[in-house]
Amino acid sequence: MSRSGGEKERKYESDESRIDSGIDSYKSISRDPYWSLQSSEEKDKSSCGTEERLDSAYASSSLTVDSLGDFIEKCSISEGENATDSENNNEEEVNLLTTVTEDGDTILHLAIIHEEQHFAHQLIELFPRELLDIQNNLYQTPLHLATYLNQHSIVKDLVANGVSLELQDQDGNTPLHVACERGFWDCANEMIHNASPNKLAHVLEAQNWRGLTCLHVATVHKQRRLMRLLMKKGVNLNTQEGTSGKTALHMAVELHDVYMVNLLLNSGTDVDAAMFNGCTALHLAVGRQDAAVANRLCQAGADKMIRNMEDETALDLADGNDDILALFPFDDIQIMGRTVINF
Template sequence: MSRSGGEKERKFEILDNRIDSGIDSISLSRDYGSLDSSDEKDKLGTEERLDSAYASSSLTVDSLGDLIEECSISKCERTTGCEYTEEEVNFLTTVTDDGDTILHLAIIHEEQCFAHQLIDLFPPELMDIQNNLYQTPLHLATYLNQPKVVKDLLEKRVSLELQDQEGNTALHVACEHGFLDCANELVHNASPSKLTNVLETQNWRGLACLHVATVHKHHRLMRLLMKSGVDLNIQEGTSGKTALHVAVELHDVPAVTLLLNRGANVDAVMFNGCTALHLAVGRQDAPIANLLCQAGADKMIRNMEDETALDLADGNDDILALFPFDDIQIMGRTVTHLRTCT
């Protein structure tokens, strides 16, 4: 196929037969179809990846290897005027029963060299195809910790904002599994506006990326998100917790310290009116309660149950020592200002 402007001719050949109606039309169809768990290992071998939702049983490693051998792709410099043959379009757009394109499958089976070739070949409008679980190739490359593939995809300007069936963006996935290299590629190759949208996006559990990193105690990822301008006080969607609330609930002193040092609002309240200090005192966590008090936590804030943090101390001497006793209380309520009658 000749290209205008002296572009190199690129041959795209599939031996034996041409793909016209889907991947199943390839002569390797004997290897397709669901695998029973009893013979899964025999057919796939020890190197096969079947990571719950992030794998496809419709193609084995052996058959993918055969497919790679059948495909001959020589590089060309793509331009906006570059055209594709009908066979190429069919090949790139066909999907398995799981909704995976050949690019999804190359990433799933960790055939990174082939994935790089396909990324160069795929037109931009096909790079964000989502499979039946709403996973894009970017989701899969991130889940399988393939930062070089992630970088290649981002250079083709794929979408960072698409969400999988759990509402996770690719950055959510990186934050959940602690894949710092993939997260680095995701945040450094995103435009500021797109990155802001991703950092504010909540998955279907209401968690933004900072919440996810905090939940899984991935402190280095938390730092990366902070350097990327994440809102430290962003609230999750179900109860209004900030990352500080989450860290306190997990008794995660390093995360609490990190968030406070970076300027998180120590008095941020959940939907029920509880501050981080309410949570620390209610969980009898004196060290974290002390950190919060040192950061200037307001001890008199009342939640929707009309309780201050002191009301929740429940006789814990270490925590009670953090609260002054020189205030006057009438019927359990602190009186901070008295008017003198004359």
């Protein structure tokens, strides 16, 4: 299963500028008959000079669906095995079960990737808990991969066996971030309802490397059902993302999504929460000429006179839009948002 030194050197020389491709690339490539028949040397040659890797970032190029089948057969962990056979195969099984590929994957990672769910369930029961949290070279745990592939029964089994929900992959995403991005409600539900309150609180507040919490991710990807699930578990609606200070309400306004705006307002979000530049959700709605959203924010009591760091109120951004200007009472004359005459 290991490469020779020369082969490794050739691979490293040609791979210096490559980017690992991820789980979706693996799923399409692993089913290509031509790819599965190529030798390791042919794969190295075919990938030289390309900007992106063709081989999976989640599995060693020396392991295929067929070789995983050999692993399953050799491990002999099925029920009904007699004691003599178990003793004879014990050392070999231990070696196989503790193998880590050149991409950092354990056999459990591989079972999940190849969608060998029955085998994965067996491995989860066999592995001690600390091995269930091993991260591969992309910092993905088996729980990350099971979530990526929407294997909610595997997610349920892993969570029941006490795996960490807080570990982050190379993008800073927890498994719950992944579920919220992809809209996998069943996976998210298993994690949320089986986690202890203390652990769940940390996960709900965790930000990925773009500064987004799970609620931010669900909002950006318009995963409304997941937003409701997070709200039921007491997620902080006013948490600011780490780059510009937007709350989920700001993001919903930017998407012109009246439903999500209503959902957040009805759940108690702060209508006047400001970004780092001082803009409220009303500033964003008016600046985007979105009269429907601006009207809903005004109905929720949005303060029309809050000034951002450019010293602008929402009215200053109306830019002659009659539908939006109608939302603002004219009990005085203003120039650039400043009162010059009171009546």
